[in-house]
Amino acid sequence: MKTKVCIIGGGPSGLLLSQLLHLKGIDNILLEKHSREYVLSRIRAGVLEHGFAALMREAQCGERMDKEGEIHHGFIISHDGKQDRVDLHMYSGGNSVIVYGQTELTRDLYDARSRMNGAVIHNAEDVQPHDLMSDKPYVTYRAGDEIVRIDCEYIIGADGFHGVSRKSIPKTVLREYEKVYPFGWLGVLSRTKPVSSELIYAKHERGFALCSLRSQVLSRYYIQVPLTDKVEEWTDAAFWDELKRRLSNEVASRLITGPSIEKSIAPLRSFVAEPMRYGNLFLAGDAAHIVPPTGARGLNSAASDIYYLYHAMVDHYLKGDDSGLENYSAKALARVWKAQRFSWWMTMMLHTFPDSLDYDKQLQRIDLAYLFSSEAAQRSLAENYVGLPF
Numbered sequence: 480m481k482t483k484v485c486i487i488g489g490g491p492s493g494l495l496l497s498q499l500l501h502l503k504g505i506d507n508i509l510l511e512k513h514s515r516e517y518v519l520s521r522i523r524a525g526v527l528e529h530g531f532a533a534l535m536r537e538a539q540c541g542e543r544m545d546k547e548g549e550i551h552h553g554f555i556i557s558h559d560g561k562q563d564r565v566d567l568h569m570y571s572g573g574n575s576v577i578v579y580g581q582t583e584l585t586r587d588l589y590d591a592r593s594r595m596n597g598a599v600i601h602n603a604e605d606v607q608p609h610d611l612m613s614d615k616p617y618v619t620y621r622a623g624d625e626i627v628r629i630d631c632e633y634i635i636g637a638d639g640f641h642g643v644s645r646k647s648i649p650k651t652v653l654r655e656y657e658k659v660y661p662f663g664w665l666g667v668l669s670r671t672k673p674v675s676s677e678l679i680y681a682k683h684e685r686g687f688a689l690c691s692l693r694s695q696v697l698s699r700y701y702i703q704v705p706l707t708d709k710v711e712e713w714t715d716a717a718f719w720d721e722l723k724r725r726l727s728n729e730v731a732s733r734l735i736t737g738p739s740i741e742k743s744i745a746p747l748r749s750f751v752a753e754p755m756r757y758g759n760l761f762l763a764g765d766a767a768h769i770v771p772p773t774g775a776r777g778l779n780s781a782a783s784d785i786y787y788l789y790h791a792m793v794d795h796y797l798k799g800d801d802s803g804l805e806n807y808s809a810k811a812l813a814r815v816w817k818a819q820r821f822s823w824w825m826t827m828m829l830h831t832f833p834d835s836l837d838y839d840k841q842l843q844r845i846d847l848a849y850l851f852s853s854e855a856a857q858r859s860l861a862e863n864y865v866g867l868p869f
């Protein structure tokens with residue numbers, strides 16, 4: 480098989496780029512190791528920056544997002560017995576975020592690829608990029624007993640943290656930066672009315688909690704748990720009781736509980752791999768960077784990678800201009816590191832650290848006190864949360 484761009488990974492990063500390139504007439508093939516059903520069974524992000532939403536619309540995949548997604552102009556931070564609201568709309572100069580689940584967004588992208596007869600190959604096993612430094616790179620994968628070769632001009636590694644692409648960059652070239660947090664998030668999805676119309680980030684001495692949603696009939700909740708916890712140790716009742724302990728009495732009294740339809744523990748890490756280009760391989764999304772979900776930057780960091788790659792490929796193929804490709808890694812990393820900083824800051828401010836000094840606890844308290852005493856501090860939070868410019 481032959482194509483211009485071979486994309487490894489059928490998550491939001493790979494699918495969005497595949498769709499955008501297709502609309503510009505740039506031939507591409509996407510390889511996904513799992514089935515479509517498996518990919519769509521994963522429950523992940525819930526908050527979209529306005530830049531991501533704009534890209535979805537440009538990809539002709541924004542209709543259901545605009546119809547079913549909820550525009551949020553702010554969120555609550557519950558701390559020290561208080562509920563303080565961050566006015567995103569006012570402090571970001573009129574921007575906001577859309578609450579719309581990654582699962583639905585990925586479904587919309589898959590539907591668009593199918594509608595346009597996009598070349599999306601599922602159950603592609605043992606995918607392997609080759610000859611990355613040559614001008615004739617290629618990718619192989621196994622379909623049953625057959626090894627299939629795809630000759631291409633560029634390879635996009637959008638295969639997530641555990642994918643093959645980043646590992647194809649020689650260790651002598653790759654620089655990795657990592658910080659692992661001493662806790663995880665236990666998340667529950669339940670067909671219940673959300674307890675709040677806006678997200679509630681709760682800082683509590685027992686641990687962090689988050690009240691989020693997917694719709695007015697589908698709630699998403701998280702509590703910070705030790706890394707040693709196993710999801711099977713947590714009954715629904717135990718989860719709801721612990722969540723209530725970390726919320727204000729007023730909010731806890733309104734919480735509507737119900738059976739979990741999904742329950743999982745995600746570890747928290749900060750991770751960046753540099754460079755995000757090696758020869759004709761370009762990394763995008765979780766393949767290159769991971770953030771703790773506290774700042775809702777994970778999926779949104781992938782959006783700017785895709786934006787830069789999309790425009791670089793259009794400039795190359797339609798204008799003969801390679802500057803976007805040459806500058807991709809530096810440009811993408813500049814924004815990735817700002818998202819890393821924001822996610823780290825939100826995580827350090829709102830979580831309970833097992834071995835923190837009393838001094839550290841004071842700093843957390845004063846960080847929140849300063850935030851809600853300073854318009855400049857709230858403007859800084861707001862511009863990061865709604866999404867820094869691409």
Ligand code: FAS
Nearest residue numbers: 488490491492512524606638639642745764765775777778
């Ligand atoms: P993805 O990991 O989504 O997709 C990569 C795709 O590549 C997968 O479908 C995988 O099957 C495929 N793949 C892997 N190896 C392959 C190979 N060798 N060959 C072919 N295909 C291969 N972000 C937030 O903003 N908020 C959240 O609350 C949040 N919660 C999360 C919870 C969990 C458990 C995880 C893991 C992530 C969470 N994230 C969250 C971050 C998440 O949303 C990612 O940022 C987002 O999925 C990034 O999308 P992709 O870069 O497409 O990577």
Ligand code: PHB
Nearest residue numbers: 524525691772773774775
């Ligand atoms: C979610 O709804 O899953 C969600 C929202 C905001 C976050 C993290 C997760 O910061």
